[in-house]
Amino acid sequence: MNAAAHANVVTAAGVTAWLRAFAAEVATRRDELTALDAAIGDADHGVNMDRGMKAVAGKLQDFADDEAPATLGPVLKAAGMTLVSTVGGAAGPLYGTLFLEMGKAAADRTTLAAAEWAGVVSAGVAGVQMRGKAEPDDKTMVDALLPAAEALRAAAGSGASLVEALSAAADAAEAGMRATTPLVARKGRASYLGERSAGHQDPGATSSWLLFETAAQTLADPT
């Protein structure tokens, strides 16, 4: 079904590769994310996410230097705690909670099949919604995260391989991100703009798309 080169389970090595790729992508697109935020927020999303993901990459290096944990929970929780303590703003608690809740759900598992991984992602997204109290169409990261989590679950449930399911999730995240452009913001700093927030793509939804885009590229191909 899938090419032999792809792993069909998520491992700690896969998560590590994913987080590193996300850190690199955020660094590359730092100014782009900040420019999106300047239009409807406070012009710091790229800078804050870059600072946080650089810290996560450093934390992963500490793991690599010691004995890399084989279980998924500790890697995800370490990423979450690092983001919470380095990003600040709204993105820190939201992305931090995403990874902390994923870490709780993954716990001491060493491998997760696509459907199980979809459950872990859904737990993380539910955490983001609990923390930020955003509903779909509020023009937030939830507009990319929620469709991605649902696409992941649907694809995995219909027997898709891990790499196919991740790809479907990335596509759904991208569509969700693009759909934020016409919306009027109802949460976060952009909401102060009212109608003037329409016509701008949400920066949080954009970084959330990058998260799923890098997952599709790396999670099944950790090497």
Added chain:
Amino acid sequence: MKKLINRPEDVVREELAGIALAHAGRLVVHIDPHWIARADAPVAGKVALVSGGGSGHEPLHGGFVGPGMLDAACPGEVFTSPTPDQMLAATRAVDGGAGSLHIVKNYTGDVMNFEMAADLARDEGLTVEQVVIDDDVAVKDSLYTAGRRGVGATVLAEKICGAAAEQGRPLADVAGLCRTVNEYSRSMGVALTSCTTPMAGKPTFDLPSDEMEVGVGIHGEPGRERRPLAAAREIVEALAEAVVTDLPYGSGDRVLAFVNGMGGTPLMELYIVYGELHRLLHARGITIARNLVGSYVTSLDMAGCSITLLRLDDELTRLWDAPVDTPGLRWGA
């Protein structure tokens, strides 16, 4: 960008280093995580007051740490909320056994980070209450937005609650007073120029030299409307009208009137604003029983001001008058 800085990424750390040296013996400055505490903390048996927020609003909050006001303040990056590990460490450091009150300005990031901090502190067995300040009337349609922003009333709440805590009042009372101050305070601001954050290096928003942003937020968030620049009298009328009619404040009320500079406006102009405000309130039968004029909640180098009114009763007045000894506010001490 012309700023007295070395490197944009070092401004907060270098500012804290300066604060530590300038106020040695009165303040303790902890780096990584960043927090500022009064030197004699924890004060046994006293409710501890902890606040915090993005940097760039000085003297808020670090300048209000000291006897009669805050026990600790947590500075974030410029215009970025501090992180939960900062609030947790500060709360641990200043808890005197009577619990802690976190005073939080209503911004999405601040509220979420403080909520996470409270969760972590309670997990450790610490007693924490939080009050969110949201006095900025410029934000309309609060149901469809993140709600009103916390601005000038934060200083008044920190001073009044600080006095109550110093008198040994229990946590529930101090938190209740904080809610009262928030309930009876209203604010609105105006920007004549944008601010420039060190990292961005250019103005946060474009404001032509002949226009002003009425209802601006303290991070340069847009206000209610952009208008042609006007005389001080007309500007104060617009701000006062919005503030007075919102609570509303009426004839016979005694208020604390707070004219706040945004960082780039001279004190001379703030006194002109105060004079206009005094005249307007007097005409409405509102008595200014106490006042505060100066730059206390700034927005980096933004030119402009905000007006805050707090309806006073005897208790709030006594607590306002009580001694305070901080770098930013000092009397009776």
